[in-house]
Amino acid sequence: MKALEQKILKEGTVLPGNVLKVGSFLNQKIDSDFIAEVGREIARLYEGCGVTKILTVESSGIAIAVAAGIALHVPVVFAKKHRSANMPSSVYTASVYSFTHKETYEIAVGNEYIESGDVVLIVDDFLANGNAVRGLMRITEEAGAQLAGCAIAIEKAFQGAGDKLRSEGVRVESLAIIEKMTDSSVEFRAQ
């Protein structure tokens, strides 16, 4: 998606530790018109695939997931990172190591929100080491649901998880794939 690549080049900043900061349009400030366009692009890629539910993880995945949900007309479910008072008592859980935060946390989804008949599309803002996506895949499997694939805004290909998932037969659609990133340059994979 050319518009996303241009946004990254124009507004993104590379921080120490291979962190790409896109806070000015993807999180924590969200360009609404642009995110709606991202949602429509995800819908275009997965239309006709029978997706019944979009699954993401709080919080930075929610905006993209909701935009995709609106475009695909399917509900969005987000996994929580912290137990809360109004969390269902029966939950599917998975452990996830966060590359950005350098810590392991547990994600949880109420059992009632994903069913065995569901066809799940996993949506997230970033795919780096793939830990969040694999956690969401485990939850999808636990629920006995089918996985349609993953839709990611920005994939950091140099961290390998996207291509590893593809080699395992998982459909991974990333709207921008970064092959190489330095303080002063970002190189995209041609798509």
Add this chain to the structure above:
Amino acid sequence: MKALEQKILKEGTVLPGNVLKVGSFLNQKIDSDFIAEVGREIARLYEGCGVTKILTVESSGIAIAVAAGIALHVPVVFAKKHRSANMPSSVYTASVYSFTHKETYEIAVGNEYIESGDVVLIVDDFLANGNAVRGLMRITEEAGAQLAGCAIAIEKAFQGAGDKLRSEGVRVESLAIIEKMTDSSVEFRAQ
């Protein structure tokens, strides 16, 4: 908003401690078509008010805020509850006591995401004791921005914060206002 009242009556559950669980359509499963409708209703209420930015707090406010942002064509900024590696170094902060979680936490927004020229619309899923909204109002004030008002999905009027804010001259638009809530019944304010 009649459609929201009907959703609450049909799908909402009252949990001990005056918690209204709406996880099946507002969080953590989000009915996308419905949330888009909620967004359009918020846009209708605030169109012509010169809103330049929507401000919410992660994570349950994000879906509604994004839907409203898409309908109003303005960016959405969400305050974070936890510091992260890619958080700007200069932030506006406020302390918030959470009714649902029974704890005080700090919310933060990068300075660069709200400017003094902004006209801010605060959006959230719930208004109960008003602590999150007041935290977001303090951040708006700190940034030197103007407040257009608040747009809330569900206000628990019996906890008083909505009417208190209105008596202080703050515009508060709640799509459903609950006057009274028991295990088996929910009573709405006529609007």
